[in-house]
Amino acid sequence: MVHAIFRREFGHAPALVRAVDPGDLHRAEVVGHHVELVEKLLHHHHGTEDKYIWPKLVHRVTEELEPLIHKMESQHGEIDKLHEELVPVLADFRTTADPDARDAVAATLERLLPLLNEHLTLEEERVVPLIAEHITAREWAEMVSDGALDVDPQELPLLFGFAMYEGDPQVVEDTINHMPPEVQPVMAQLATDAYAAHAERVYGTATPPKTN
Numbered sequence: 001m002v003h004a005i006f007r008r009e010f011g012h013a014p015a016l017v018r019a020v021d022p023g024d025l026h027r028a029e030v031v032g033h034h035v036e037l038v039e040k041l042l043h044h045h046h047g048t049e050d051k052y053i054w055p056k057l058v059h060r061v062t063e064e065l066e067p068l069i070h071k072m073e074s075q076h077g078e079i080d081k082l083h084e085e086l087v088p089v090l091a092d093f094r095t096t097a098d099p100d101a102r103d104a105v106a107a108t109l110e111r112l113l114p115l116l117n118e119h120l121t122l123e124e125e126r127v128v129p130l131i132a133e134h135i136t137a138r139e140w141a142e143m144v145s146d147g148a149l150d151v152d153p154q155e156l157p158l159l160f161g162f163a164m165y166e167g168d169p170q171v172v173e174d175t176i177n178h179m180p181p182e183v184q185p186v187m188a189q190l191a192t193d194a195y196a197a198h199a200e201r202v203y204g205t206a207t208p209p210k211t212n
Contacts, residue, residue: 001167001175002045003120007211008166009038010113016202017106022099032094034202035105039090041159042116043083044150046076052143053131060134068126075119082112144178160187161195166210 013035020027050073058069086108093101131140151159164172176187196206 001163001171003124004166004211005038005162006042006116006120008208009162010109010116011211012203012208013038014106014109014113017093017102017109020097020102022102023097025097028097028102029094030201032090034198035109036090036094039083039086041162042079044147046079048143048147050076052139052146053135056139057130057134061130065130072119072123072127075115078115079112079119082108082115157187157190158194158198161191161193161198164188164191165195
């Protein structure tokens with residue numbers, strides 16, 4: 001579900017940015033906030049993998065698979081470099097709607113997209129099976145719990161709405177069942193409504209094109 005967020009939202013992002021008219025501060029803020037939100041989610045997601053997954057896997061997989069884990073780490077490093085490039089130009093774009101800043105943001109996103117898609121595909125096809133084999137349920141739960149501590153509770157419905165939009169219903173249900181009991185009955189509707197409202201502002205529709 002998380003990878004679907006990145007494929008969908010980063011896939012649409014360059015065109016969204018390039019469509020902002022010079023000087024349109026309101027639209028620059030709407031689109032810039034959206035890009036920042038998704039980019040921060042990616043950075044956070046990779047940070048938890050860097051902390052909890054790669055260090056364990058590299059010592060648990062067979063010797064011939066170690067280069068694959070190191071490749072995951074190196075791809076994160078390349079993506080991090082683009083993150084560092086994006087942060088200042090995105091801030092400039094949001095506050096000025098300057099066309100040069102706009103084009104710099106779009107160009108950085110266009111460089112990010114093929115690298116990100118390559119990384120996600122390799123991870124899904126070759127690394128997820130290794131995670132299932134070598135990372136325990138307790139270790140996975142520790143990663144999820146630690147990652148959740150950094151999430152602003154006010155943003156949780158929207159972030160979960162990003163995931164629900166293309167998420168498998170059974171996975172969505174299982175995820176909600178691991179949330180605090182007080183939010184379980186309302187989270188699905190809150191998340192659905194939050195993403196619909198956000199997408200309407202960003203895309204002009206509550207149902208932007210999906211990745212599948």
